[in-house]
Amino acid sequence: MSFFYLVIRNVWSKKARSIGLTLAVAFAVMTVVTLGVTSSGLEQSAAAIISVGKADFTVVQKGVADTLSSTIDTQELALLRQTPGVSSVTGVLVEIEHINANNPVFIEIGIKPSDFPGFGVRIVSGQAFAPTAAHEVMLGWRAAANLGLHVGDRFHANGTWNTVTGIYSTGNSFGDAGAMFPLPAIQGYNRVAGIVTLAFVKVSSGTSAAATARHIDYAQPELTTIRTAAQFGRADRDLVYLQAAVNGSTVLAILIGAVIVGNTMLLSLFERMHEFGLMRAVGWTRRRMVTLLLGESLLLAFIGAAVGVVLSFAVAAILSHLPALKGILHPNFTEGVFWRALYTALGMTLVGALYPTTRAALLSPLKALSYE
Amino acid sequence: MSERTVPQLAIEVRGLTRVFPNHVTALAGVDLQVQYGEMVAITGPSGCGKSTLLNILAAIDSPTSGSVIVAGHDLDHTHDLSEYRRLEVGLVFQLHNLLPQLSTLANVELPMFGRRWSSHQRKARAQELLAAVELTGYEHRLPTELSGGERQRVAIARALANEPKILLADEPTGSLDSASTGRFLDLLRRLETGGMTIVMVTHALDVAAHAHRIVEMRDGTVVGETLPQ
Numbered sequence: 001m002s003f004f005y006l007v008i009r010n011v012w013s014k015k016a017r018s019i020g021l022t023l024a025v026a027f028a029v030m031t032v033v034t035l036g037v038t039s040s041g042l043e044q045s046a047a048a049i050i051s052v053g054k055a056d057f058t059v060v061q062k063g064v065a066d067t068l069s070s071t072i073d074t075q076e077l078a079l080l081r082q083t084p085g086v087s088s089v090t091g092v093l094v095e096i097e098h099i100n101a102n103n104p105v106f107i108e109i110g111i112k113p114s115d116f117p118g119f120g121v122r123i124v125s126g127q128a129f130a131p132t133a134a135h136e137v138m139l140g141w142r143a144a145a146n147l148g149l150h151v152g153d154r155f156h157a158n159g160t161w162n163t164v165t166g167i168y169s170t171g172n173s174f175g176d177a178g179a180m181f182p183l184p185a186i187q188g189y190n191r192v193a194g195i196v197t198l199a200f201v202k203v204s205s206g207t208s209a210a211a212t213a214r215h216i217d218y219a220q221p222e223l224t225t226i227r228t229a230a231q232f233g234r235a236d237r238d239l240v241y242l243q244a245a246v247n248g249s250t251v252l253a254i255l256i257g258a259v260i261v262g263n264t265m266l267l268s269l270f271e272r273m274h275e276f277g278l279m280r281a282v283g284w285t286r287r288r289m290v291t292l293l294l295g296e297s298l299l300l301a302f303i304g305a306a307v308g309v310v311l312s313f314a315v316a317a318i319l320s321h322l323p324a325l326k327g328i329l330h331p332n333f334t335e336g337v338f339w340r341a342l343y344t345a346l347g348m349t350l351v352g353a354l355y356p357t358t359r360a361a362l363l364s365p366l367k368a369l370s371y372e
Numbered sequence: 373m374s375e376r377t378v379p380q381l382a383i384e385v386r387g388l389t390r391v392f393p394n395h396v397t398a399l400a401g402v403d404l405q406v407q408y409g410e411m412v413a414i415t416g417p418s419g420c421g422k423s424t425l426l427n428i429l430a431a432i433d434s435p436t437s438g439s440v441i442v443a444g445h446d447l448d449h450t451h452d453l454s455e456y457r458r459l460e461v462g463l464v465f466q467l468h469n470l471l472p473q474l475s476t477l478a479n480v481e482l483p484m485f486g487r488r489w490s491s492h493q494r495k496a497r498a499q500e501l502l503a504a505v506e507l508t509g510y511e512h513r514l515p516t517e518l519s520g521g522e523r524q525r526v527a528i529a530r531a532l533a534n535e536p537k538i539l540l541a542d543e544p545t546g547s548l549d550s551a552s553t554g555r556f557l558d559l560l561r562r563l564e565t566g567g568m569t570i571v572m573v574t575h576a577l578d579v580a581a582h583a584h585r586i587v588e589m590r591d592g593t594v595v596g597e598t599l600p601q
Contacts, residue, residue, distance in 0.1 A: 001478045002491040013473030278469050281432050282483040282530065283458020365432040365457075369469070 007295040017268045018300055021261055025304025025345050026311060028257030032250045032344045033312035033337055038319060039246040040332040043239050054120035054170075055090070055200035056209035059216060062224040066238050067198075068094055074194045076220060083216055085207035090115040091196035093186050097157055101323055103146065107178030108157060110186030110196075119170070119200065121180070126151035126166030133182050137162035140176035141169050155179070158189040201225075254348045261352025265297065269356045270371075276360050277368025286361040293360055297353040298346065305345035309338060381441070382408045382538055382569040383429060388438035390424050390592075398424040399435070400592035408537070411560070411570040413580035416589035422573045425589070426542050429571065430463045431456050443537050458483055462531030466543035469527065470515040476502065476526050477511040483533040501529035505559060521552025528559060539563065541572040545579050557582050 001009075011018050059080060061070035072091065080089045093110035111119060113128040129136035137155050144150065144167045154161045157179065170176055187193050203212045213225035225231075269276075279289060316331035383406035390399040398421045406412050414422045427433035429442055431453045440447045443460045450456050457463070470479045480498035489497070502508060505525040515523055524544060531539055541560075545553040561582065564570055572583065580586045581600040588596045 001474075001481050001494065003485065005491075006474075006478070006485075009473060009478070274469075275471055278471065279482065280454070281430065281457060281463055281469075283454050283456075283486060283534070284482075285452075285454040285486060288486060366427055369432070369465075 003292075004295070007292065007299055010292070011296050011299055014268065014272075017264060017271070021264045021297070021300045022304040022307060024257055024260035024264060025301050025349060026307035028253045028260075028348055029305050029308025029341045029344050030311040030315060031253040033309055033341050034315045034319070035246045035249050035253075036337055036340055037312065037316050037331040037333050038329055039242055040334070040337075041316075041320075041330045042242065044330065044332050054118075054202075056203045057201055057213050057225050057227040059089075059199040059201055059223050059225050060197070062222055068096060070197050071192065071195045072197070072199055072223065076223065077196065077199055079220060080199055080201060080216065080223075083212065083219065085203050085212040085215070087202045087204040087207075088118045089202075090119050090200040091183075092119070092198055092200065093183060093190070093192070093195065094197040095186065095190065099147075099157065103143075104323065106143070106157075107174065108186065109175070109178060109180045110183040111180050112183050116168075118202065120172075121168050121170055123166045124169050126164070129165045129180075129182050131182055132184050133165075134185050134188075135160060135162045136165050136182065136185075138166045138168050138180045139164055140178050140180075141167050142173065142177040143179055146177065157181075158186070160189075250344075254344055254351075257344075257348040258352040261297070261349055262355055263352075265293075265353055265356035266359075269360050272360075273363070273368045273371035276363055277365050277371065280363060280365035281369060289361045290357050293357045294350075294353060297349045297357075301345040301349035302342075304349075305341045308345065309341050312341075382406045382410065382443060383571065384439075384441040385425075385429075386439045388425070388428065388440060389436045390421070390428065390433070391436045397592055399428075399438075402438070402589075402592070402594055404587065404594060406569060406571060408569055409564070409567050410585065411564045411583045412572070412585050412587055413583035414571065414573045414587045414589060415575055415577065415580050416595075417575070420589040421592040422589050423542050426540050426571065426573045429538075430461055430540050432463075454486075458486055459534050460536055460538065462528075462533070462536040462539045464524070464527050464531050464539065464541040464544045466546040470523055470530075472515050475512050475514060476507065476518065479515065479526055480529045480533060483530060487534065497533065498529070501532055502526070504532070505529045519552070521548050521555060524548060524552065524556055525559065528556075528563075532563075538569045538571065541570065543574055544572060545574065545576060553579065 059072065060067050061072060064070045077089060077091045080086060090111070095108050097106050097108055098104050099106040113131050116128065123138070124141055126138070129138055137157065139147070139149060139155065144164070147155070149155055149164055151164055151166060153164045155164055158181070162181070168180065187195060201212070203209050209227065213227060216223060216225050276289065313333070320329045320331055383404065385402055385404040388399050388402040389397070391397050402421070402425060404425070414425065416422050424433065428435050428440060431447055431450070445456055445460060447453070447456070471482070474482070477495065477498050480501055481494045484494045484497060499511065502511060505528055507522060507525055507529070510518065510522065515526070518526065545556055548556060557579065560570060560572070572579070574580050583600060586598045586600060587594055588598065
């Protein structure tokens, strides 16, 4: 009999305890992983907007709670265009509208047709809307497919009916699932004449995008530049709060899990007192006892981590299909998520096992043998 | 382990006392000497301190005062009692104390963990011991699938796992029927013939009669010694 076999045998023979401990670990891991993948998915969904325009970086108003509530005026856009190294600046107004139950988060972009090439917009059918048209719209090819609309059809948005003049593709799934309106029209609907939400900046060839972004950050302190999803997460305060909530919930889940693991192991300690006394009586050292108990706990932690990840897949899939989250939540399972699951499982198991294991190791063999 | 002296006696106990935290005096100055190869039975009424004495010899309990030297180890100055318990003494309890989740073979292997043996060596040694207690073919049975006598023989095999010089048995026949008791005593006699020192606590005089010497205890002290007829 190998030591590992003894570990497996003990885990297998105490099924109720093993299942209880595995479930505690699994639920904690599921919570941590689900929170991680959903928040990461939400962040990516939110950050996807910055990658719609094929820009080197995006500029938003600094310190806004929600990036889509950013306002950049004409003067600020003009200053951006004058920044050394900047090749082009495309100002767009972005808003989100609930179209129907299948499209609860529909992205609408106000843009000048002259900015289409710079923004990476390719018209796949029909034609562009007129620059100042009041009731014209272009649909992304995904949106058109989802809504079952074609060129010439009418699309209800912003409280009015609009004629679909063309279908476009940006090569970005988030952008292709939305619609584009003439910039003045969408500014008019929102009563923000001359205001855009985001400015997509391209730099001249041979110019460093990072250096240009730093220059803008310095020269226009009311704005901030975003080049990556991580920077987007830091610029958007809603996402910062979301991340803080996720971190807090993660710590809480680990603590609760550790308490359950500790409690289960403590109950098991009393249940197995006689067994531990016997092992000490036949010459088992304290170190070997600790190794055995930690071995059992870690085996269950690994199983719990695996079960937790599987559960988190299921929960994330369910969440992403909830009407309130449909279209917003795209669970983002990455390699890091699995490491996080493993660290969570191991961390909470080791913390939870610390006291029961120490107590078992310090047992007096005689007292343990006499324990009823 | 430390403080190992040249062993003259297998067991040498002087002025041994044990007072429990509830102020009950279990041992009140016990002196005992056991020669190597001797089989000694300790008898006496319930509560006379015989099991406490055995627990102290097995190093699973500590004395309040007095000196205990077993196989040359002064237990009061032995740092690694786990190694002492593992290598120097074999312990057999009244209720055999086998781990129910482990097979017969695995139970016998239990004390061998801690020795630098491979699992193959442990298994071979356990099979050899089970053969010695006439339980070949029972290797994969669980303790619940064995009779009381068979379980006690497994307990003896486990106690002999690391080839101790001294076997300590606490009421080993207390839960056995007469046939199993007879078989168990035959086994002890074989071990004693092979040079094993055996100290057995029992209140059954017919069992004690198999020893070389009977030590009688009462109220925590040794009140007499007799030779079996």
